Amino acid sequence: MIISVASGKGGTGKTTVATSLALSLGKDTQLADCDVEAPNVHLFVHPEFRNEEIITVPVPKVDESRCTGCGKCVEICRFNAIVNIADTIMTFPELCHGCGGCQAVCPAGAIEEGERIIGVIQHGLCNGMDFLHGRLRIGEAMAPPLIRQVRSRINPDKTAVIDAPPGTSCPVIAAIKDTDFVVLVAEPTPFGLNDLELAIETVKILKIPAGLIINRSDIGDMGVADYAARENIPVLMEIPYDRNIAEAYCRGEPLVEAFPQWRRRFVRLCEDIDELVAEIAL
Amino acid sequence: MKELVVISGKGGSGKTTMVAAMAQLSDNPVLCDADVDAADLHLILSPGVIETHDFMAGHTASINPERCNECGKCIELCRWNAISGDFVVDPVECEGCGVCYYFCEQGAIEFPENLSGHWYISESRFGPMVHARLGVAEENSGKLVTRVRQEGAKIAEAGSHDLVITDGPPGTGCPVIAAIGGAAGVLIVTEPSVSGRHDMERVIEVARHFSVPAMVCINKYDLNEAGADDIQRLVKKNNVTCVGLVPFDPAMTKSMVQAKTLFEYDPHAPACEAVRKVWEQVLNRLA
């Protein structure tokens, strides 16, 4: 089973929930940080990193000696990543989506596949649990291909917890698509409600069952709770605001480790998610 | 005209609340909300929308079963596995590369442009505002960010506004890159947490990569004073200016709940003085 933890915007407590959930699930769990633009989970669980893979995407390489200048590659490219400048075919690898169209269309066989580095995936262990995360190279725009690579390294036979990137566009889709359950984390404020509505729309499009955790549940108003009730989104947990929790978070201590009384509630949360997923499967 | 882009690396550091407060402190600004994935600034500023525009970007393939002879070429060529064995395109997976459309010999593939969202020109109580809403599960947020900033700049030029304040997106990828290029400065709002620090380091690098001068402000510094000291050292080491520390103040959240700026909610709240100082420093730096 793969459980993803997501939120319409960042800073709602997504990482707090993802780490505490994974730590409560026990050894046979994988924890995957798919927030490749701002990977933070490792700062809380301190994995012992074992190895690193360099992740690339395919980009075209033009062999000028074979190119006839027919312009077909320029015509097929939707992303202006291959253009004709002063009768030379030039590529702009950072704009290339790696669709392979130019290579497929070139009648002269002048295009080969090269690669562009978009980031790394690091693997490690923490308390016997498998940990992995992607780190997007600084200056690199395209997070989704790296996120998909992180996803492809998750063993579907084990339980996995994914910390998803914030938002509702392509990076979050890449991270949560085809997971079994999404835990949405939101704050009970107007910002929180606005972003939660967008997040719920997203999980509906992807048809993933979802539950809600309200973080800092006593700092705002009833908007989020009312909305969840109307939309039939189960509220799985409420975490009240507590300066001690905020301070422990700042220091990088996972909630269930700084406050062991929370461990039981997270174990319970795992069971609740299990039940919800089983119910849906019926 | 100068543009200040406010970013945070990670969310939840109080970036938008700060932007709203600074909007009130500044003289005749144009405001842009470039956090198009999760735009929130309008919740505080409640602007009156004057113009609504469609945002068309990218294309999505779909197969017309009447014309398709099931040759399978499109499935073979699609690098996103977006076409199922029974010749249906999953619009969420489709990257819009058009390769299937180009190669289908039956002309069975349609490839219309997407309506990916909307952008708006509005009037807020502190000045004109450009904001947007990207459709959920859409791509091209970078392009929408660029559009919002371009429109903001146009309004600033036309109305002789000296300053554009842009509420930027999170992360380090395409929307952020689109948000900071060519700006006069970025203000990074961080918090003294291990993740705030880590993400701040990454966005400082992004700003450097694109040669945009960066400043840092540490919000909620008193939640972890040792961590805040650490961040200040790190900022210095990176040759970036720390423009101030803002204490943790529940008024930050409470003002937002009431759709007010910090100063409208309580001009004597502890954070006000600090935000005022940050703003002075920012203006000095921009000048």
Ligand code: SF4
């Ligand atoms: S692989 Fe696709 S996106 Fe890249 S240059 Fe070729 S046609 Fe353009």
Ligand code: SF4
């Ligand atoms: S399609 Fe091939 S031959 Fe034609 S311009 Fe492009 S690289 Fe040159």
Ligand code: SF4
């Ligand atoms: S390439 Fe065209 S005809 Fe062939 S399977 Fe695809 S849609 Fe059908």
Ligand code: SF4
């Ligand atoms: S447009 Fe590209 S991504 Fe979309 S279905 Fe066709 S080949 Fe696949």
